[in-house]
Amino acid sequence: MSEPSRSQAHVHREPSDAATGPVGTRAPGVRRTAAGVSELVQAALPLIAEWLPTQRWYAGKGRPIAALTPVVGTPLQVGDPALLHLLLRVEHGGATAGPGDVYQLLLGIRSEQPASVGPMAVLGRLTGGTYDGATLYDAVHDPELTGRLLEHLATGDRFGSLSFRRTPGPGLPGNLPGRACTAEQSNSSVIYDTEFILKLFRRISPGTNPDLELSLALSRAGSTRIPRVAAWFECRLERSEPATLGLLQRYLADAEDGWELALDQVARLKGDPSPGNFAIEAHRLGRATAEVHRVLARSMPTARLDRARIAELAGAMADRLDSAVTAVPGLMRYRPALRAAFQQLTEAHLDGLPVQRIHGDLHLGQAMRTPQGWVLLDFEGEPAKPLAERRLPQPALRDVAAMLRSFDYAAAHLLAGAPGQDPELALLASAWAARNRAAYCAGYTAGGGVDPAGTPELMRALEIDKAVYEVVYEARHRPSWLPIPLAAINRLADTV
Numbered sequence: 001m002s003e004p005s006r007s008q009a010h011v012h013r014e015p016s017d018a019a020t021g022p023v024g025t026r027a028p029g030v031r032r033t034a035a036g037v038s039e040l041v042q043a044a045l046p047l048i049a050e051w052l053p054t055q056r057w058y059a060g061k062g063r064p065i066a067a068l069t070p071v072v073g074t075p076l077q078v079g080d081p082a083l084l085h086l087l088l089r090v091e092h093g094g095a096t097a098g099p100g101d102v103y104q105l106l107l108g109i110r111s112e113q114p115a116s117v118g119p120m121a122v123l124g125r126l127t128g129g130t131y132d133g134a135t136l137y138d139a140v141h142d143p144e145l146t147g148r149l150l151e152h153l154a155t156g157d158r159f160g161s162l163s164f165r166r167t168p169g170p171g172l173p174g175n176l177p178g179r180a181c182t183a184e185q186s187n188s189s190v191i192y193d194t195e196f197i198l199k200l201f202r203r204i205s206p207g208t209n210p211d212l213e214l215s216l217a218l219s220r221a222g223s224t225r226i227p228r229v230a231a232w233f234e235c236r237l238e239r240s241e242p243a244t245l246g247l248l249q250r251y252l253a254d255a256e257d258g259w260e261l262a263l264d265q266v267a268r269l270k271g272d273p274s275p276g277n278f279a280i281e282a283h284r285l286g287r288a289t290a291e292v293h294r295v296l297a298r299s300m301p302t303a304r305l306d307r308a309r310i311a312e313l314a315g316a317m318a319d320r321l322d323s324a325v326t327a328v329p330g331l332m333r334y335r336p337a338l339r340a341a342f343q344q345l346t347e348a349h350l351d352g353l354p355v356q357r358i359h360g361d362l363h364l365g366q367a368m369r370t371p372q373g374w375v376l377l378d379f380e381g382e383p384a385k386p387l388a389e390r391r392l393p394q395p396a397l398r399d400v401a402a403m404l405r406s407f408d409y410a411a412a413h414l415l416a417g418a419p420g421q422d423p424e425l426a427l428l429a430s431a432w433a434a435r436n437r438a439a440y441c442a443g444y445t446a447g448g449g450v451d452p453a454g455t456p457e458l459m460r461a462l463e464i465d466k467a468v469y470e471v472v473y474e475a476r477h478r479p480s481w482l483p484i485p486l487a488a489i490n491r492l493a494d495t496v
């Protein structure tokens with residue numbers, strides 16, 4: 001890896017710290033001075049450069065880092081342990097060079113490594129200067145420091161360009177310790193007791209994150225299909241719109257994740273071809289999706305696409321396919337059929353197609369079954385897409401197509417490790433997927449959503465578009481799962 005550049009950090013001072021702040025008294029904590037923060041950031045950069053590419057949420061995997069440039073460094077706690085909030089720009093060289101990506105890091109600095117911080121969360125030992133010998137680590141894993149973050153959210157503090165904001169309603173307890181969430185995820189979350197969950201967005205773009213934007217819109221419209229938003233924090237980067245950094249929501253302690261429920265059913269298929277009846281749940285989930293879509297259509301902008309805009313929609317799908325073919329050449333053989341499906345979308349008589357804000361990355365893992373019914377999570381959209389694109393109104397059926405893919409995933413994932421070895425289970429699993437896909441669509445229509453069967457060209461194009469995204473996603477993150485979306489592409493291409 002090339003040596004990253006070490007630009008000067010833009011650091012913030014809390015206005016009152018010189019007089020009242022708990023200024024660090026024990027080495028090696030951050031000193032709440034511009035010089036103290038800069039020194040720490042410079043010492044941390046080489047460790048960050050090594051650690052970042054090992055993190056699941058890091059989007060630049062496989063591309064060498066050309067430069068690491070601190071954007072804003074804000075000490076949120078001084079002393080030992082210390083807590084440093086850092087926004088850092090990562091630039092890549094060569095053909096992929098561009099403005100780079102900004103990441104949010106929450107760094108803990110302690111003389112003694114806490115037991116809750118495992119090896120993957122440790123960046124290393126700082127050397128030289130004030131911090132010599134201190135451990136630098138991902139503070140998401142330190143209950144004391146994440147507790148500090150909750151206090152800031154509870155009091156609605158401001159530190160330089162960081163603002164902590166609360167929604168109206170019951171006050172927040174400021175004293176709950178946080179534990180790192182162990183779920184597979186694109187960001188990092190901290191769970192506070194059984195009360196709240198704080199998502200720290202890792203890749204930061206200027207502007208309101210759709211997860212906050214849509215969750216607030218749904219909450220304000222009185223929807224109970226999302227966990228209530230309790231607080232968030234944001235940062236104003238130069239003159240642009242504030243960028244959302246974190247979102248605190250009620251934790252659904254008594255909920256079961258739709259993906260786990262579905263997998264449990266599929267795993268038991270062999271012994272009992274109709275274990276439980278997930279189709280009832282799939283139907284309810286369809287209704288819940290339609291309900292969320294209805295509220296979003298009422299409370300956020302909508303539009304209708306004319307023929308030219310539908311051709312643009314299909315063109316964007318074809319462009320995404322072409323980039324996917326470059327990333328995963330195994331897709332090349334399907335390209336003609338998939339392009340034909342996109343062409344058929346432009347020829348279908350869909351003039352006036354309604355579009356609206358949608359979830360954008362709906363799957364069974366984003367659906368929680370609570371005693372009060374299904375609740376949807378994570379309205380961030382596909383993490384790989386630029387934020388402006390994720391905020392565009394879309395056909396609501398895009399979410400339906402995405403959920404249909406998820407039923408296919410649940411059915412296929414047990415077979416992915418041993419393709420062709422259990423034809424009986426393969427048949428049962430594919431019948432399970434078909435049953436639940438149909439139940440979900442029926443529930444969606446019964447809940448007031450548009451009938452997916454009414455626009456087969458649109459549904460097929462949307463499902464292909466999602467499966468193409470999944471091929472790239474799996475190739476990058478979970479290569480052993482790649483056969484799942486590839487098999488779907490194979491099936492969908494056969495229908496053109």
Ligand SMILES: Nc1ncnc2c1ncn2[C@@H]1O[C@H](COP(=O)(O)OP(=O)(O)O)[C@@H](O)[C@H]1O
Nearest residue numbers: 183185186187188197227250251252365377378
């Ligand atoms: N409010 C919540 N209550 C309970 N569990 C949650 C809640 N929000 C998220 N989770 C759990 O955390 C996981 C990751 O959350 P998600 O919002 O999808 O994060 P990411 O955008 O980082 O992928 C979810 O799949 C779910 O298991």
Ligand SMILES: O=P(O)(O)O[C@H]1O[C@H](CO)[C@@H](O[C@H]2O[C@H](CO)[C@@H](O)[C@H](O)[C@H]2O)[C@H](O)[C@H]1O
Nearest residue numbers: 184185186361363364365382383405406409470
């Ligand atoms: O939940 P995230 O916002 O992190 O979404 C990303 O990761 C998902 C996997 O965790 C991925 O979803 C794909 O795998 C799921 C099973 O793990 C499956 O149910 C989905 O249908 C499939 O798309 C999602 O695409 C990605 O954006």
